[in-house]
Amino acid sequence: MARGLRKGLTSYGDDGFALFLRKAFIKAMGYSDDALDRPIVGITNTYSDYNPCHGNAPQLIEAVKRGVMLAGAMPMVFPTISIHESFAHPTSMFLRNLMAMDTEEMIRAQPMDAVVVIGGCDKTLPAQIMAAASVDLPTVVVPVGPMVVGHHRGEVLGACTDCRRLWSAHRAGEIDEVEIDTVNGRLAPSVGTCMVMGTASTMACITETLGLSLPMSASIPAPHAERVRLAEQSGKVAARLAVEGGPKPSALLTPAAFHNALVVMQAIGGSTNGIIHLTAIANRAGVRLELETLDAIGRDVPVLVDLKPSGAHYMEHFHHAGGVPKLLKQLGDLVDLDAPTVGGGTLREVVANAEEVPGQDVIRPRSHPIKAQGSMVVLRGNLAPGGAVLKQAAASDRLLQHTGRAVVFDSVADMAARIDDPDLDVTADDVLVLRNTGPKGAPGMPEAGYLPIPKKLGRQGVKDMVRISDARMSGTAFGTIVLHITPESAVGGPLALVESGDMIRLDVEGRRIDLLVAEDELARRRAILADVPERPLPERGYARLFQQTVLQADEGCDFDFMVPR
Numbered sequence: 001m002a003r004g005l006r007k008g009l010t011s012y013g014d015d016g017f018a019l020f021l022r023k024a025f026i027k028a029m030g031y032s033d034d035a036l037d038r039p040i041v042g043i044t045n046t047y048s049d050y051n052p053c054h055g056n057a058p059q060l061i062e063a064v065k066r067g068v069m070l071a072g073a074m075p076m077v078f079p080t081i082s083i084h085e086s087f088a089h090p091t092s093m094f095l096r097n098l099m100a101m102d103t104e105e106m107i108r109a110q111p112m113d114a115v116v117v118i119g120g121c122d123k124t125l126p127a128q129i130m131a132a133a134s135v136d137l138p139t140v141v142v143p144v145g146p147m148v149v150g151h152h153r154g155e156v157l158g159a160c161t162d163c164r165r166l167w168s169a170h171r172a173g174e175i176d177e178v179e180i181d182t183v184n185g186r187l188a189p190s191v192g193t194c195m196v197m198g199t200a201s202t203m204a205c206i207t208e209t210l211g212l213s214l215p216m217s218a219s220i221p222a223p224h225a226e227r228v229r230l231a232e233q234s235g236k237v238a239a240r241l242a243v244e245g246g247p248k249p250s251a252l253l254t255p256a257a258f259h260n261a262l263v264v265m266q267a268i269g270g271s272t273n274g275i276i277h278l279t280a281i282a283n284r285a286g287v288r289l290e291l292e293t294l295d296a297i298g299r300d301v302p303v304l305v306d307l308k309p310s311g312a313h314y315m316e317h318f319h320h321a322g323g324v325p326k327l328l329k330q331l332g333d334l335v336d337l338d339a340p341t342v343g344g345g346t347l348r349e350v351v352a353n354a355e356e357v358p359g360q361d362v363i364r365p366r367s368h369p370i371k372a373q374g375s376m377v378v379l380r381g382n383l384a385p386g387g388a389v390l391k392q393a394a395a396s397d398r399l400l401q402h403t404g405r406a407v408v409f410d411s412v413a414d415m416a417a418r419i420d421d422p423d424l425d426v427t428a429d430d431v432l433v434l435r436n437t438g439p440k441g442a443p444g445m446p447e448a449g450y451l452p453i454p455k456k457l458g459r460q461g462v463k464d465m466v467r468i469s470d471a472r473m474s475g476t477a478f479g480t481i482v483l484h485i486t487p488e489s490a491v492g493g494p495l496a497l498v499e500s501g502d503m504i505r506l507d508v509e510g511r512r513i514d515l516l517v518a519e520d521e522l523a524r525r526r527a528i529l530a531d532v533p534e535r536p537l538p539e540r541g542y543a544r545l546f547q548q549t550v551l552q553a554d555e556g557c558d559f560d561f562m563v564p565r
């Protein structure tokens with residue numbers, strides 16, 4: 001098989017000429033024949049002025065290159081799409097599959113024997129790993145790492161759990177304009193990803209658990225020198241993979257690895273987004289993840305990591321307590337330690353090298369968990385025949401069994417227009433319902449599931465209400481919030497039938513979410529809806545492709561044609 005620069009020659013009908021031409025052009029960059037004869041390690045560059053989470057990417061790229069060259073191979077950096085949560089319209093999830101396609105095709109198109117993907121902001125690691133699973137070229141993942149914490153008036157702050165908490169306090173009139181402006185400059189005090197257990201941290205922990213990145217790669221803070229050394233070491237590993245030809249992602253992304261990832265997702269109090277991304281990655285790897293498996297694992301796996309939004313600490317504290325290796329050690333027989341890792345060996349060696357940190361209480365033993373059961377539960381019922389998820393660890397215990405009156409919003413725009421209306425008929429016991437916010441409905445399934453508490457209730461001290469939607473929610477958010485209701489309302493899911501004033505019952509113990517309306521009445525509403533003309537498809541381009549082919553949340557929101565048959 002062709003290696004290095006000889007791989008994937010451009011089609012001119014004359015391979016000798018194609019190589020001659022390729023070398024002629026690349027020599028314009030000053031490369032020698034010696035360099036061009038080496039195995040090649042591609043390195044993705046997702047640095048972007050629009051992506052502050054990846055602000056340290058240039059330094060990590062240099063370190064990876066150093067590691068590759070120290071090991072005798074040839075690094076080649078290439079750009080791909082970069083996505084930041086706050087700079088993606090209409091929502092970053094709309095672009096995840098585009099980034100996965102871009103990354104996949106650039107790895108396929110360009111000559112490389114292994115690849116290092118550097119990412120971190122929420123959708124980037126999922127997109128890169130989806131691509132890696134599809135290409136199945138030896139891959140090392142280097143997360144950019146979490147930010148360090150901020151401080152304000154003696155309080156530790158973190159993006160973006162505290163962004164939401166303090167903004168809610170501002171909305172409720174507890175924090176004035178001057179102070180909220182000061183806080184704005186302190187919530188994200190360094191480059192790197194959000195330092196709570198949001199989606200970025202969840203996916204970094206999952207990546208490490210899947211064996212795709214080196215030990216401690218999820219937790220070393222982005223600005224720390226240790227992360228740069230990890231990048232250098234990752235470069236060395238990638239160079240070895242380039243020579244040896246593996247392990248490939250297909251050797252790592254096994255059913256046992258995905259089981260471990262689900263266990264860790266529950267034990268860290270992970271983001272609900274993680275289940276969508278992990279499902280998409282598993283599908284690419286030919287492994288089917290069922291929502292019920294996540295729920296069943298959650299019944300056995302306690303929450304052991306004490307991080308916001310479910311707990312008290314931040315990613316740097318998780319790191320100093322021993323990170324993922326220590327967590328895997330605490331989980332013991334709940335994880336399959338025979339799962340292989342990209343660095344060589346198995347998780348058993350990773351666990352054997354886990355650091356013992358006297359007195360740390362961020363990563364608890366199973367005998368002293370944060371919560372006895374896992375963070376996420378899966379709900380079914382007549383409102384969610386295809387499933388829905390709720391982050392139990394971030395919910396209010398008193399609302400886990402709750403029946404309330406529906407207050408329905410038809411879209412994000414409708415919610416934004418009416419939620420703070422002083423005349424809105426709403427009480428703290430009601431259930432806020434948001435629809436048309438699923439994969440096709442919004443489109444892109446925005447993180448709109450964290451419906452704000454109506455201002456007039458916030459001012460009365462109401463901090464949480466039951467909220468349900470077909471949207472996603474930021475992993476950094478908290479509340480009694482039912483998400484990913486499937487099928488979504490835009491494709492005729494039962495959420496479309498709810499009317500304000502209906503009663504809705506949330507029964508977390510029984511794993512159900514139900515609309516308490518008689519079946520004949522629901523049939524009448526269904527008949528009315530059937531006569532409503534379908535929304536027209538976008539006329540052209542990526543939006544049209546997205547609308548036509550995106551799968552529902554329980555299938556990972558990938559494009560239907562990207563999943564292997």
Ligand code: FES
Pocket residue numbers: 053084085086120121122192193194198200
């Ligand atoms: Fe990038 Fe939170 S905005 S990880």
